[in-house]
Amino acid sequence: FDFSKPRAIGDGMDLSHPHVKVMNGYDTNFCFVGGAQKTPVLRAVAHDPESGREMQLYTTQPCAQLYTANGMNKAQYPFKGGVAQVPRTAFCIETQSMPDSVHFSHFTSPVLTPDDCYDHTAEFRFSVRK
Numbered sequence: 001f002d003f004s005k006p007r008a009i010g011d012g013m014d015l016s017h018p019h020v021k022v023m024n025g026y027d028t029n030f031c032f033v034g035g036a037q038k039t040p041v042l043r044a045v046a047h048d049p050e051s052g053r054e055m056q057l058y059t060t061q062p063c064a065q066l067y068t069a070n071g072m073n074k075a076q077y078p079f080k081g082g083v084a085q086v087p088r089t090a091f092c093i094e095t096q097s098m099p100d101s102v103h104f105s106h107f108t109s110p111v112l113t114p115d116d117c118y119d120h121t122a123e124f125r126f127s128v129r130k
Contacts (some may be wrong), residue, residue, distance in 0.1 A: 001029060007044070009068065009091055024070035026090050029099050035062040036097075036108045040121045044093055047129060058123040061095035062108055095122040 001012060002073065013025050030042050040058035047054045057064070069092075074085035083089060101107035112118055 001030075001057050004031065005046075006047070007037045009046070009066070010088070013068065013088065023070050026066045026091075027068070027070060029063050029065050029096070031098060036060060043095075044114040046091075046093075052128045052130060054127050054129045056125040056127075057093055057095070058121070058125065059095040060095065060121045063096050063098055065094040065096055067092050067094070095120070 001017070009026070013020065018026065023083070032041075034041070037060045038061055042056060042058050043064060044057040045054065068088050069085075069090040070087050072085050072087050072089060078084050097110040098104070098107040101110050
């Protein structure tokens with residue numbers, strides 16, 4: 001579960017960790033050092049060395065959920081190029097608050113009252129690395 005240094009997402013998919021086994025891949029929350037921020041901070045980079053495509057995630061949120069399409073099963077509706085939609089053929093990163101934060105006063109609270117303003121940023125920047 002250590003993505004503090006660059007590595008392929010798939011490298012950890014067949015770990016013996018019970019969570020990975022039960023979920024058939026990642027459906028895991030990662031908490032960022034420094035927690036929530038007032039301005040977006042670079043928190044994640046996904047790079048495909050074969051095509052050069054790169055995605056950078058900047059966010060103000062303290063965490064992100066990595067989901068590796070473990071339950072995808074739509075082979076009859078292929079992706080571009082005929083690639084079947086089967087488990088682990090895609091991933092998503094969802095920015096969010098700390099898990100179960102409503103029960104921990106030292107976490108950033110996700111609770112909004114009628115007078116509160118919800119203001120978080122998630123910016124996904126796409127490019128091609130040569």
